[in-house]
Amino acid sequence: MKRGVMIALVLAALAAFGAGAFAYRGEIATRLLERAAAGGMSDALAERLPDGLHAIFCGTGSPLPDRSRAGPCFAVLAGDKLFVFDAGEGAAETLALMGVNAGDIEAVFLTHLHSDHFDGLAPLALQHWATGSAQQPLQLIGPTGAARVAAGLNEAYAIDAGYRTAHHGPEIMPPAGAGLSAREFAPPLAAEPIVLHDRDGVRISAFRVDHAPTVAVGYRIEYGGRSIVVSGDTARSDSLTQNARGADLLVHEALSPRLNEIMRSAAVESGRANVGAIFHDILDYHASPEDAGAVAQEAGVGALALTHLLPQTPIPGLVSTFERDARTRFDGPVWAMRDGDVISLPLTGGFERSRRLRF
Ligand SMILES: [Zn+2]
Ligand SMILES: [Zn+2]
Structure with a gap:
């Protein structure tokens, strides 16, 4: 042929x-x-995990646009109790795609009141209400000002809540379960931590970090002899080092100065001086991967997970630069996290990493 x-x-x-x-x-x-x-x-995530403390990465991004990363969101499953730390844009969606039922959330803790850390709160409260037919609002625990945020969101969503109950009925959407209820605390002024939750074997404490002029805290979560420390947003912080001492896992934010400089100069060269100024200003209240590695080394933690990656990482290989820079200061395992990742700390010891993101 x-x-x-x-x-x-x-x-x-x-x-x-x-x-x-x-x-x-x-x-x-x-x-x-x-x-x-x-x-x-x-297929609930919790049913597939062993008894222990589990770090659930439901938003590893920042305010900068990145299709592959939701805004800041971190969840911890301690035994059968679920806690969320910050809820940036896309948090509710990412948790749902990971098999986490928002109706199961005990409380949401805020690290600080930058809007990118709470602009996913209202959708999360709606999911908490709708998926669990909640009788109580989603509990929000945060530094002074958190109640004002909750009140504002509740007001903005009040008309919607009325429509939902009218349509589905009060048994499916009980009016008492809509929105958020807030509990504020005065952030500690120094490294001395304050205990905010101590029940069912789970202990959660807050401590001051350095994100000036923003008032910000980090959290330490302990259960069954295992521990996770979350930095929130911070420059290199001695208070964090002190409070992370001996933790199994440190979840630390990271800004790469080298990659950030590429973004800053591109903005300036394109005539966008204001954007260039923002890229310059954020350097002083975030930590570099080297800073995160140094804190992990000094605190003697078991492993370091990098999140809140700045700037955005649209090219896959970029995350390895974060890991490499942190490894110059820390001898233990370093992982740059992606949305959908889970790090499990079983009560029997060690780490298990898995990935959970449907579709
Ligand atoms: Zn911030
Ligand atoms: Zn942030």
Whole structure:
């Protein structure tokens, strides 16, 4: 057979196959959805994890646009109790895609009142209400000012809440369960921590970090002899080092000065001096990967997880620069986290890493 004839036949066969497949594509996709929906509704993350303390990365981004990273969100499953630390934009969506039921959340703790750390709160409160038919609002615990944030969001969502109850009925959407209830605390002025939660074997304490002029705290979470410390937003902080001492896992924010400088100079060269100024200003209240590594080394933690990566990382290999720079200061394991990652600390010891993100 001549080569030209053969190519024509192959092309004709491919076209016929493509047309046939196209006709059935919608049907095939519908069948796949049936299977995915059945699996998704019953596939709760908590049921697949051993007893222990689990670090759930539900938002590893920053205010800068990045399709692959939600705004700041970190959740901890301690035994069967679920706590969330910050809820940036996309937090509720990412938690749901990880198989976490918002109706199970005990409380949301805020590290500080920068809006990118709470602009996903209202959708999370709505999910908490709707998926659990909650009888109580989602509890918000944060530094002074958190009650004002909660009151504002509750007011903004009051009309919507009324519509939901009117449509689904008070048994499905009980009016008492809508929105947020806030508990404020005066942030400690120095490294001395304050205990905010001590129940069911779970202890959560807050301590001051350095994010001036913003008042900010980090948290230490302990359960069954395992411990996780979350930095929140901070420059290199002695208070954090002190409070992270001996923790199994340190979850630390990181800003790469080298990558940030690329963004700053690109902004200035494009005539966007104001954006360039912002890239310059953020250097003084965030920590470099080297800073995070130094804190981890000095505190003697078991492992370091980097999150809140700045600037954005649209090219996959960029995250390895964060890990490499932190490793220059820390001898233990360093991981730059992605949305959907889970680090488990079983009560039996060690670390187990897994990835949970549907679709
Ligand atoms: Zn901040
Ligand atoms: Zn931040």
